Amino acid sequence: MEEPDVMEIDHMECDVCGERTFQEREGYYYCIECGTKKEQLRAVEISAEDTFNDTSKHVSQRTIKKPKVKAEENDITSWEFFNYVLRGFLDELLNMGAKPELKLMTLQVWAAYMARMEVAFNKNNEMGLPKLNVRALARDAHIIYNYKKIKRKRERQDKQLQAPEIGDERANWREWRKTKRKLDESGYKGKKGAQSESTLQTNQSLQLQWSVNARKCMKKQMPLKHLDKHSLDSSGSMLCHGLRPKASLLCNFDRNIYCLNIIKLYTVLAIALNQIEDDIQLTDLIRFVNEEHLTSRYMLSYLPENVAIHGKTLVKQMELNHQRDKCGYKFLRAQISHMSRFIDMNGFQKPDLEALTKRYVLELDLPPVIASYVSSLMDVLPPAFEPNFGIHVYPRYEARVMAYIIYVMKLLFGLDDVKERAISESAMLINKELLKPTDEHTEQVQPLFVYTEWMQFVELRKVLVSHYSESFAQRFRVTTGNGRKVNDFLNKERKQKEHEYNHIEMQITPAMQRIHENISLIFETLLKDKFGESSSESFMKDHIEFQPSLTPAHSYFKRILLHASQAEEGEMSVQIPDFMKIDHTERQLEPFKYQTAELAQHLAVRGKTLRVEELAVQKEYEEIGIFQMLARPTIRHREWRANCEITTQNWLDELRRREKRPKFEFRRPVATYGRQYQNKMMERAVRRQALERDNPFWKLRDTPNYILTIDNEDVSLNSLASIQTFDEDNMDPLRVPLKMPRRQVRPMSQETTASAQPKSEEPIREEEDITGEQELLLKISNFDCWLLHGYITRMKDSSKQKLRSIFPCSFRWLLETCAATLGVEWDVVYEQLLVLEVVFHHGIEDWSCHSNHLRLKYNILNKDINLLTKSFRDMW
Numbered sequence: 001m002e003e004p005d006v007m008e009i010d011h012m013e014c015d016v017c018g019e020r021t022f023q024e025r026e027g028y029y030y031c032i033e034c035g036t037k038k039e040q041l042r043a044v045e046i047s048a049e050d051t052f053n054d055t056s057k058h059v060s061q062r063t064i065k066k067p068k069v070k071a072e073e074n075d076i077t078s079w080e081f082f083n084y085v086l087r088g089f090l091d092e093l094l095n096m097g098a099k100p101e102l103k104l105m106t107l108q109v110w111a112a113y114m115a116r117m118e119v120a121f122n123k124n125n126e127m128g129l130p131k132l133n134v135r136a137l138a139r140d141a142h143i144i145y146n147y148k149k150i151k152r153k154r155e156r157q158d159k160q161l162q163a164p165e166i167g168d169e170r171a172n173w174r175e176w177r178k179t180k181r182k183l184d185e186s187g188y189k190g191k192k193g194a195q196s197e198s199t200l201q202t203n204q205s206l207q208l209q210w211s212v213n214a215r216k217c218m219k220k221q222m223p224l225k226h227l228d229k230h231s232l233d234s235s236g237s238m239l240c241h242g243l244r245p246k247a248s249l250l251c252n253f254d255r256n257i258y259c260l261n262i263i264k265l266y267t268v269l270a271i272a273l274n275q276i277e278d279d280i281q282l283t284d285l286i287r288f289v290n291e292e293h294l295t296s297r298y299m300l301s302y303l304p305e306n307v308a309i310h311g312k313t314l315v316k317q318m319e320l321n322h323q324r325d326k327c328g329y330k331f332l333r334a335q336i337s338h339m340s341r342f343i344d345m346n347g348f349q350k351p352d353l354e355a356l357t358k359r360y361v362l363e364l365d366l367p368p369v370i371a372s373y374v375s376s377l378m379d380v381l382p383p384a385f386e387p388n389f390g391i392h393v394y395p396r397y398e399a400r401v402m403a404y405i406i407y408v409m410k411l412l413f414g415l416d417d418v419k420e421r422a423i424s425e426s427a428m429l430i431n432k433e434l435l436k437p438t439d440e441h442t443e444q445v446q447p448l449f450v451y452t453e454w455m456q457f458v459e460l461r462k463v464l465v466s467h468y469s470e471s472f473a474q475r476f477r478v479t480t481g482n483g484r485k486v487n488d489f490l491n492k493e494r495k496q497k498e499h500e501y502n503h504i505e506m507q508i509t510p511a512m513q514r515i516h517e518n519i520s521l522i523f524e525t526l527l528k529d530k531f532g533e534s535s536s537e538s539f540m541k542d543h544i545e546f547q548p549s550l551t552p553a554h555s556y557f558k559r560i561l562l563h564a565s566q567a568e569e570g571e572m573s574v575q576i577p578d579f580m581k582i583d584h585t586e587r588q589l590e591p592f593k594y595q596t597a598e599l600a601q602h603l604a605v606r607g608k609t610l611r612v613e614e615l616a617v618q619k620e621y622e623e624i625g626i627f628q629m630l631a632r633p634t635i636r637h638r639e640w641r642a643n644c645e646i647t648t649q650n651w652l653d654e655l656r657r658r659e660k661r662p663k664f665e666f667r668r669p670v671a672t673y674g675r676q677y678q679n680k681m682m683e684r685a686v687r688r689q690a691l692e693r694d695n696p697f698w699k700l701r702d703t704p705n706y707i708l709t710i711d712n713e714d715v716s717l718n719s720l721a722s723i724q725t726f727d728e729d730n731m732d733p734l735r736v737p738l739k740m741p742r743r744q745v746r747p748m749s750q751e752t753t754a755s756a757q758p759k760s761e762e763p764i765r766e767e768e769d770i771t772g773e774q775e776l777l778l779k780i781s782n783f784d785c786w787l788l789h790g791y792i793t794r795m796k797d798s799s800k801q802k803l804r805s806i807f808p809c810s811f812r813w814l815l816e817t818c819a820a821t822l823g824v825e826w827d828v829v830y831e832q833l834l835v836l837e838v839v840f841h842h843g844i845e846d847w848s849c850h851s852n853h854l855r856l857k858y859n860i861l862n863k864d865i866n867l868l869t870k871s872f873r874d875m876w
Helices: 078-095 102-116 138-145 157-161 169-192 197-202 212-218 224-232 252-257 262-275 282-290 296-302 311-317 329-342 353-363 369-380 397-413 419-434 451-468 470-476 482-499 510-531 535-540 552-566 597-605 648-657 675-694 750-754 761-774 797-806 809-822 826-842 863-874
Strands: 005-008 021-025 028-031 037-046 058-063 609-615 625-629 664-667 707-710 713-716 775-781 788-790
Touching: 078 102, 078 138, 078 262, 078 296, 102 262, 102 329, 252 329, 262 282, 262 329, 282 329, 282 397, 282 470, 296 482, 353 369, 353 397, 353 552, 369 397, 397 419, 397 775, 397 809, 397 826, 419 451, 419 597, 419 609, 419 775, 451 470, 451 552, 451 809, 470 482, 470 552, 470 809, 597 609, 625 797, 664 797, 788 826, 809 826, 826 863
Parallel strands: 609 775, 625 788
Antiparallel strands: 005 021, 021 028, 028 037, 037 058, 625 664, 707 713
């Protein structure tokens, strides 16, 4: 009896004890330590006939691959995958302070979307299985219907050109060896790979079911009978068409709404936040995404542990690698419109505009009086946000509120590069007097708000916060160093490793692990050479972690000030000047609204008098400007003949003489209607006034006529163009309601009337010198502002840049700062500002006629102003 051969096989070890030495018995190999049979290894006899050699028979080892058994219970469809991710995003928003009602509303919106996709909650589905939509994935078809697509194999050209000869002995032996190897493997599979009857039943393929919209799209490419053949083709043998049509053949709506990705989750959350009227607005949600508080980096941590192990395979099969994670305001707003139209929503909920105004005022570090001023303007004519472009278009709530703030600042300070500087200089002189040390009994008063100092504060705050937050720097377009960008990248990678599972638990081969270690070593070496520190050292050096906030600039800067107060000397890489520690929200803004009684009393205690002077708009901005796009001329086909006898110089001169037609122009609103149309408009206005006068339901009351005694004369209050007769030193409240603001605060006293008479100049100069030492001048705006109107919706970027260059520098800076605070482009905010200015300045009939309501103006004879008013009134 022959003794069994004992040998050591490379790259093989026992599954029980780990021994590498085996002995061969009857074609199988057994471990010499524990006697366990190695099923993956067989001994195969190879004779001389197989190798065409004259040697004797010998035995070779052949490894039999173990069949891959998939854990079907761990396979999830794309809808189930995004269910887990949506729940993770929802938990993140709840931790940020969202309302608890968000969970139920998100479920309702998501369920409505799944029902329209015919994935779930569909009563007409007889089989109860999800149907394949327009952008179906092969993974979903395989999991639900056991659909397998056969891979196309390229045949060798020599096989196609030359058919094998029947009498070729070499080819026959090759086919016999292939058959023998398959028989050897089948013996192993027959013992270990046998399937039960239940497994065979579950692996049976089902007929593919398409949704209604998917069938409609597929019928454009193939007949209905051919589509039914594809539904019955469970093995994927038909290679003429795929599971889904090409994206280039779909319209924009179908291509966006049927593609399930991370953007759809953001859309569902945005709609749910609006429906429950949460404080988190659309711009806040986009900012959370850009700051990566909501991101696909950590989506594997939202999955169950048995599913997250196969994370790389999931990402690859769901085609998430080529899909973008972050999105802008314009794109996500369009996605919300598509989604609301798809699930048939009735409209959007208007948020609390007053609370939103207070939040934006705090974010800009402005006094709270601005918010009260904006609230009073909203009460005069509340914004309606009428759905003129359809109920599915998401209104610009945040941009409208920010436009109100810009409009108030424009009324208070002019923003024409001259008026705000003059107002700020006068306020700085008064602040010097208020901040002087006085007696202990003198009450301390807050200084006045200075616009130029506030601009410096906001601009430097951008730089300081951008130094510690790269997303903040990108939003405000602040340039940061490469070192800060690398640190931000390393922090994100570190967070991703903390949220995900350990690399040991993931399905990573030793080769992949070595590649990862080599890349990490190269990256660390580059960091050492370039910045002189490793990634761990850069993390510990001058790093501040910011928590999500609804007022990021305000909260982040407070966090930096707290870090600076607790840091040791030389620990921070930036130096914060003293003027950055001033709280501008506590500054006084009431004196700029004619409320100067309290300020005059404080100055009187210090032995000073207050004189208020109004500043008008610059002469260059007194008239209203119009900007518009010029229509493209129709291109007519003409016959062009070449002039072969023209010289080069004549040809260049002719090109210079040709003036290109501009695509964008500025002009004044001088267009008018014809005389006949003007008469019709005036007749309609008279008829409307007569109807209002005779209608008993209109309780219109005339403004009461008050008689004032001025210089021993009875003067009617309504006859005064402006209240210029009251002394500014006397700030006692009047007993009559004043509808018109004071236009000239300088009193018309005997001194002003006597100044018209010729007198010697020397006594007047002496009096001015004496009074000038005790008098402080406060310059304020007369609440007149410059206007530049036009249609900005269809303007090109080049025209927008030209329009931007026309703006005064102070207004341009404020407009871009407010737009960056929201995370939108400046033209979005400026369009909402145009709505306010056109309606307030041209769309109101008379501000002083009625006390209970306003009458809109419809009889505007100026054609340009009338068209603007009609267009922007519809957007109100």
